[in-house]
Amino acid sequence: MSLSGPQVVLWKLDDRIQSSISGWEALLKEIAWDGTFTQKRVWPRTSTQGLMSRKVREAVFLMLKEATLLRTHINFISDILDTKVNLRVARQAAEDLIHRVDLLVENLGAMSQVMDSISLSKAPSKLRRQLQRKARDREEVVKCYSVVVARHEKYIPIMEELSSALKDATDKLVEARQRGVKYSPKDTGLLDVLTKFYLVLPEEEQTRFTRLKQWLNPFNLFRTRLKIDKLVKADAKDCSFRKVRKMTRSGLWKEFQTCCTERTQQVLGWETNIRIVNMQITKVLDMMGYVKGNLLTRNIRKAFRYTRAVLLGIEQKRSIWIEEEAADMLLGTWKDFQKAVDDEKAGNQKRGATFRQMTEDMYNSVGDRGVRQGLFKELRFDVVKRNAQEELQRGKDEFLALRQLLSSLAGRIAIEEDKFPEFTVEGYDQSKKTTYVLVDTGRCEDEPNRRKASKWECEREGSASLGFKFKKRKFFKSSSPAGCLAEKRDRSTFKDKAKGGTCDAYYKCICAVDP
Numbered sequence: 257m258s259l260s261g262p263q264v265v266l267w268k269l270d271d272r273i274q275s276s277i278s279g280w281e282a283l284l285k286e287i288a289w290d291g292t293f294t295q296k297r298v299w300p301r302t303s304t305q306g307l308m309s310r311k312v313r314e315a316v317f318l319m320l321k322e323a324t325l326l327r328t329h330i331n332f333i334s335d336i337l338d339t340k341v342n343l344r345v346a347r348q349a350a351e352d353l354i355h356r357v358d359l360l361v362e363n364l365g366a367m368s369q370v371m372d373s374i375s376l377s378k379a380p381s382k383l384r385r386q387l388q389r390k391a392r393d394r395e396e397v398v399k400c401y402s403v404v405v406a407r408h409e410k411y412i413p414i415m416e417e418l419s420s421a422l423k424d425a426t427d428k429l430v431e432a433r434q435r436g437v438k439y440s441p442k443d444t445g446l447l448d449v450l451t452k453f454y455l456v457l458p459e460e461e462q463t464r465f466t467r468l469k470q471w472l473n474p475f476n477l478f479r480t481r482l483k484i485d486k487l488v489k490a491d492a493k494d495c496s497f498r499k500v501r502k503m504t505r506s507g508l509w510k511e512f513q514t515c516c517t518e519r520t521q522q523v524l525g526w527e528t529n530i531r532i533v534n535m536q537i538t539k540v541l542d543m544m545g546y547v548k549g550n551l552l553t554r555n556i557r558k559a560f561r562y563t564r565a566v567l568l569g570i571e572q573k574r575s576i577w578i579e580e581e582a583a584d585m586l587l588g589t590w591k592d593f594q595k596a597v598d599d600e601k602a603g604n605q606k607r608g609a610t611f612r613q614m615t616e617d618m619y620n621s622v623g624d625r626g627v628r629q630g631l632f633k634e635l636r637f638d639v640v641k642r643n644a645q646e647e648l649q650r651g652k653d654e655f656l657a658l659r660q661l662l663s664s665l666a667g668r669i670a671i672e673e674d675k676f677p678e679f680t681v682e683g684y685d686q687s688k689k690t691t692y693v694l695v696d697t698g699r700c701e702d703e704p705n706r707r708k709a710s711k712w713e714c715e716r717e718g719s720a721s722l723g724f725k726f727k728k729r730k731f732f733k734s735s736s737p738a739g740c741l742a743e744k745r746d747r748s749t750f751k752d753k754a755k756g757g758t759c760d761a762y763y764k765c766i767c768a769v770d771p
Contacts (some may be wrong), residue, residue: 262668269662279654309640392506407519422533495520696761739751
């Protein structure tokens with residue numbers, strides 16, 4: 257007697273159902289995540305595309321419900337097969353599940369037909385042109401905001417590096433002042449900070465030796481450079497008055513002008529703060545008596561200043577008080593620059609929220625220009641419709657595969673059905689019942705009409721008839737026998753293995769004796 261055929265199909269069904277449920281749960285998470293965090297949505301929430309997204313979500317919930325119920329019925333069939341009686345009930349249950357799956361497949365096919373009949377809302381030619389123009393202008397506004405956000409992500413690390421270098425120089429200067437030791441601009445790192453700030457100034461603020469200094473200093477700003485002059489030129493080209501005037505037809509000129517203002521404020525704010533810091537550091541170095549240049553040019557400039565002061569009667573005194581004032585000025589300069597960086601970060605959060613909202617409006621607008629596919633553009637409506645039909649077809653294929661396995665299960669149960677009698681309640685009460693014995697040594701098959709008790713018999717009848725309490729276990733000794741086992745402390749368990757050792761004093765076997 258063997259039920260290995262139906263059992264193999266049951267394992268395949270369980271694996272298939274579990275895989276399908278995992279895929280549909282992942283799809284639901286994708287739809288929920290797509291509607292919350294993404295900008296270019298795969299499953300929109302508004303207009304006709306949003307309607308198809310909702311229908312797909314409802315279909316996925318339906319498939320999840322049916323798969324869960326199907327798994328419950330499969331477990332019920334498995335329990336019947338463990339009893340080895342009334343296999344007709346298990347076969348009828350499998351046939352009823354086949355009928356239920358057929359109805360679900362028909363419903364999914366009808367959903368696909370309804371989804372195919374949904375068409376894009378059409379508008380008159382004049383109105384359609386207006387919507388398309390508005391969609392194009394909205395795309396320009398989104399592109400403008402994307403530039404602002406991208407610039408912040410690219411250049412704000414440079415600004416933070418400048419602020420960090422200025423803070424280190426300020427800390428060194430304050431520490432040297434508190435300790436009362438003699439210090440110079442080179443010891444505190446002010447010259448390196450000045451070089452960094454000097455290299456990010458616009459071209460009109462630089463000398464002919466600036467690019468040479470940058471080339472000789474490869475570690476400057478991690479090989480990056482804030483080219484403010486080029487950013488200003490790009491803003492002048494992208495935010496021309498001609499573009500603003502064109503957008504008066506669609507009514508989006510205010511949004512576009514606001515974005516252009518944000519771009520200008522961002523770039524000019526960086527330029528102003530960098531220029532102010534550069535001027536303040538130069539003034540601090542002058543207060544500390546520092547003269548620029550190398551060994552030769554520095555001595556020439558010192559001699560020129562001294563001669564000029566003697567001829568003009570200028571008295572230049574660099575006292576400790578002036579150096580103290582320079583340190584305080586440097587500390588205030590760093591605080592102002594750090595505040596400007598923090599304000600830029602706070603302003604970028606508002607710009608990012610506006611950018612996400614404008615992007616969502618663009619992809620959910622009626623006049624959406626579509627999604628680019630290589631050299632061509634495909635309407636977003638067609639993309640969502642194709643994705644929805646693919647998901648419905650995928651679900652239909654999954655249930656067709658499950659139907660095939662259910663049909664195989666019903667056929668194999670029918671083959672085994674004749675080998676086992678069908679018991680009714682009255683017949684079961686009057687029939688000879690299986691008894692259970694406890695074996696200390698050997699195997700259950702050593703005597704005729706004695707066999708291993710099944711898991712169902714061990715859990716439901718065998719353990720209770722011998723005074724044991726059944727408890728599940730996962731780990732056994734390699735030498736332990738297979739089947740229903742009796743342990744110490746009046747407990748029993750079941751080792752679901754094909755082979756095992758012989759019964760012994762530690763693991764006694766609970767065997768079934770057929771009448």
